[in-house]
Amino acid sequence: MREPPLSNCEKSFLLKAIREGKRLDGRETYDYRNIKISFGTDYGCCIVELGRTRVLGQVSCELVPPKVNRPTEGIIFFNLELSPMASPAFELGRQSELLIKLNRLLERCLRNSKCIDTESLCVVAGEKVWQVRVDLHLLNHEGNIIDAASIAAIVALSHFRRHDVSIQGDEVTVYTPEEREPVPLSIHHMPICVSFAFFQQGTYLLVDPSDREERVLDGMLVIAMNKHREICTIQSSGGIMLLKEQVLRCSKIAGVKVTEITELIQKALENDKKIRKEGGKCGFVESMPQQWITAFKVEKAPVDVTDVEEKAEGILSRAEPPAEAVSKPVLWATGTAQIGEGLESSWRDMEEEEGQVEDEDDEGAIDDPTLAVTQNIEMEDISGKEEKKSDVDVVVLSDSEEEEVIILEPEESRIHTRSKHPADSSATKTTAGKKKRKKKFAL
């Protein structure tokens, strides 16, 4: 489904508001929406909410052989999915331009900036390394996916714990969490994307655009930075012309925003750690505001299970016992048998006819002037061969089943048998074997 276009009136309203330095949700120009981070019960699972944009991050890992050109490095794979659940405008399974752009931005922001020590993921050089897979799912789309996704990715990675391994000789042992405490990944720094939206050819600038603002903007600039004010990625997009000064200004703002967000992330991580240590409850359910869920208040519907067994017994006793009489299969030929009969089907008459082996070379049918007499030829000359075979008695592989299949047509057969005999005699040997084979495959 295509997103319904924004009406001109809505557009001009939005732009006018931006010109006046106002935003629909009451934020200031450089304000972020509320960021909320919650963790799942498992390590490496989190939901990041940016306003109402929600991204679920999930990290998993497995042991794989490394890439040939980098034998001592682990592999990190990022995958962001935009499901129709987040917005009806997204189609499933199609690599849209937006998706490619976002995925590459994430890769560049997190992988190229080397925020994770990939060498620490190596188990046996050239043979086994950890492959870390970061799956991000957009659950709800209300603008600025990339910022939310980058936060979710780094939070999930920082929260994740992988199985511990030990190496003894060639043997690699992977310990379950019960055997050994899982180990966190070593993270060098935390790059976070900050998006800037430009309006009216770069005259106005907003931080963290919402979906409506995204639809009227002229261009975007994404800057990824860590709290040490190191820029990890810059990406301009959309068809606007920027000036150097604008870029520099944005990078200043990004520095401030990143520091705030990093603090928030660290607080959230510590908080979660504390809860887990104390053995408190964790998981998404805990982070859901109770008052929204009305289902908890519904009383349980009573299910009466007392007499289930008796009921079942009753049904069983009343049911007809399976019929004892079983139809007897008919063996057509070696390897072919049938049960049931009657009923015409297009495959069925095959079986009746299957004895009709056409061996035109053997019959010399090419030179045969009676070529026009088709339908019955084969049957008859088989009968001819049949006779022949018993006469000559060459290689009889297994003749017992053959008769069952072949339908002889007495009136005409004799005529043809006669006409075919001279050509037949030389070829009988091959035919006998052949016919048997044909029958094996009852097509």
Next chain:
Amino acid sequence: MPGDSRRIRGPEESRCPLLYALPESPQAPEQARTEPRPLYARAGLLSQAKGSAYIETGGGGGGTKVLSGASGPREAERRDGPGLRGARLVCEFRWAPFARLGPRCGVGTALERELSLALQESLEPAVRLERYPRAQIHVWVLVLEDRGSAFASALSAASLALADAGIEMYDVVVGCALSRGPGGCLLLDPSDRDEGRPKSGGCLTLALMPALNQVCGLLCNGEWTEESLSQAVRLCMEGCHRLYPVLQQCLVRATKRKISVPQSGPA
């Protein structure tokens, strides 16, 4: 990175046990053969396809079994391209995974694609495509067991299926294959053993419209001299002519069955 979730997947890599087989006794020396192997053909056996045909050739210990189905003419899916004036013929040729000795064949290999195209180009001259503007006709060929000359049988089977589907054609296309042994002797309608012989000199598959004496498909590899190649083409054509009556009979029979006239010969 994401794998194919639409099939049930086995291990990443598996190897054919034949590779580890102990060496067997030497094969029987080849002999020149100028006669095609016996052939069994039957048209109109599938209940769902509009036209269908089954061909089985070869003897002893299994033969080449080919099943073909045709559907159409129906409305063309693609409206662009050069197909407006006549129908588009879409052909698919493939082997069942277990159709060949040796390793299990994968789906959509390069060879299958090449042969699908060759099949299409060999059938196109025979089908009166201009009678079905803006339409498309599908032909599928599935090789159930390949004991040599599978593509030649596929050509015949496909054209039978088209005829069985009632598509207008100029003639039935007959396929015939030939292989040349290292000694230079020509073997008509080779078995898989002949085809797979190391250092075999080459293989040729020819498609012929016998009534019009027009060659509508030719596919060959290996090393040939001009003379041997011409000789091979001639032999293949002869082979096609010999198979032609069988296919004709098969069609007549299928038609009779269709109109369900009780068996009373035209004589």
Next chain:
Amino acid sequence: MAAGFKTVEPLEYYRRFLKENCRPDGRELGEFRPTTVNIGSITTADGSSLVKLGSTTVLCGIKAEFSAPPTDAPNKGYIVPNVDLPSLCSSRFRPGPPGEEAQVASQFIADVIENSQIVLKEDLCIANGKLAWVLYCDIICLDYDGNILDACTCALLGALKNVRLPSVKINEETGLAEVCMKEKSPLKIRKNPVATSFAIFDDTLSLVDPTAEEETLATGTITIVMDEDDRLCVLRKPGGSAISAEKLQTCISRAITRHKEVRKLLDEVIESIQPK
């Protein structure tokens, strides 16, 4: 006239027949179409069988190959079943990768293998942690006229019974496998699962072995897989109209009878191709 009525009101057409306790093709409600089994006809496969249920035709070919056993189960081999519904068998299928129905059927067959333990995966291991058999069971539908699940299950069982694996020795020195193609032995078949499918009409009537037409008109289908000890291996009822417990019990009884029939049929065929 009847043909016209059938095209315009297919459901009503069927109902008239069903009222008389018979079906347009002349069968009774509880009657299977003639079932033909042909085993061992594909010589290039290690085991094969062709099953026909009326017009529905399914071919199963099994190829055995070597592979390293899975890391989490070093004493097991693999069975890889795949059902292919090519456009050849019915115009309802598109060419290309397996469609929904083929995926569902493949999964169903995989479930049958897993639940019934038809062949123990341990039997397929050659050398612990080193080498194991992979059985690629490719089931191709050649003609689709309904009830492919029954046909596929039967074809799979037939083909598995036909499998002859060459003997394998591991060469001590080289560590490589040595295969002797001359000495072949059959697989050990532990269970004989047989499927029986029903189409449910108008929420009450159940027809056994539905044709393609009946499947499309039915309000629901149900497939029951039984083994020789009268145990349920798989019971598949994908949505559709509800069925009462009594009705279900009748279906199961029918499935038991069907199991006996098919078992006998397969045994007879296998017997006939046994080298004497």
Next chain:
Amino acid sequence: MAGLELLSDQGYRLDGRKAVELRKIQARMGVFAQADGSAYIEQGNTKALAVVYGPHEIRGSRSKALHDRAVVNCQYSMATFSTGERKRRPHGDRKSSEMTLHLKQTFEAAILTQLYPRSQIDIYVQILQADGGNYCACVNAATLAIMDAGIPMRDYVCACSTGFIEDTPLVDLCYVEEAAGGPQLALALLPKSEQIALLEMNSRLHEDHLEKVLDAASKACRDVYAVLDRVVRDHVQEVCTLLGE
């Protein structure tokens, strides 16, 4: 990073260039006869080919047409033998798709698309040999090809990559310098107005250095501009002589 010294104490780079020196640029317009515009560029060992078709009617579904401007359609593709290790696919992977997207953005901004409503302009670039600065070579080649096709633009679009090592910005990185993993920035600039058509940066660079690097990059882009301008003028002169004017 480790091992290789990318900038010697004397201020020379691996290939003997100075920090702000470009590689040798050679270019030719009008390489192919069948396309509407085409150009070939060599920047050191990076070789790129650009072909332009259009403006023409929209190909495929008409719903893609824009009522007020032309659709710019790009494809970035790398010859399978262009890289040190053979590439499996010429295009269609994530990186190439991203590059395609970037090219599209760059030229949507630079071409006066509003002059050709409801039509389409195809720009296809092909890397024949990759030795760093692929994006930049493509942009430069595409600029020439668009000019060859006679499609009006706001200005030349000149692109150049810049790295940053030991507090010195290095312009026009070659493959070895790129692979070292230091910060790198690609800039596509409209030289006259100093407007940035595309800015892309990777790896880690401290914010304080951003300005320095940006300055070096825009200087390099202006240098590229001088070369491209020369090529265009020579080409036009050549064509004029051929036409006998």
Next chain:
Amino acid sequence: MAWVRLSEAEKVYIAHGVQEDLRQDGRSCEDYRCIEVETDVVSNTSGSARVKLGHTDILVGIKAEMGTPKLERPHEGCVEFFVDCSANAAPEFEGRGGEELGTEIANTLYRMFNNESSLDLKALCISQAEHCWILYVDVLLLECGGNLFDAISIGVKAALFNTRIPKVRILEDEEGSKEIELSDDPYDCIRLNVENVPCIITLSKIGHRHVVDATLQEEACTLASLLVSVTSKGLLTGMKKVGKGSLDPESIFEMIETGKRVGKAVHVSLQEILNKEESLGKQRQKVGFLG
């Protein structure tokens, strides 16, 4: 443009011309257009060549990479063909549009090289069942002006001639573990014997006659053509009918004969150019796309 559309009148005009042995551009039926061949145009490949045949423009790059031999052929290296019909040649080829034609050409190349003598694959084996060279022959189609198969096969031959694979030594230490040492001397290399590498000659049937090296316009009036691959000695290593038409048997024999004759001539002149270029050595000015 991969193909053109012609009006009926244009087709008749071309067919009549062919009948008179005078084609649109003044050639006779068995004349080729001018072929430009240049080798060693992409420096990071093991061998490369660019071929220009009329408006057809082909770039072939060959890369030799180390790999493991195929299980069934442990004593041989392998050759992989890949044809990229890039969007440069025709907008229809954008995205996956060129794949169909690309695989068709690649499959044809596989077929024509599928014999014992075309290339000595045993020479590409380094150590049995362990290491071998895999030659990736990548063809890039830059412009289509008809007769792709011929131009590509000429390009492949020229690039194979130009290919230099570094020599390899296998060092074995006491424990039996092997190590592979690549020679870093650029002159210490293996060269391939291209004497038996075939060229494809496409014979297009127009009217009652057949022409070689058809242009796009001529291809548009061709119903059927025959690809014949010929070695320099006149051996035929493959044949294939393409197009929707059929051929009568007599014309096939004629076409085989013409193909063989023309093919031998093409090989002679190609070898001449390649030898000449080789003899110039380093003095040769590389033109590439700048000329």
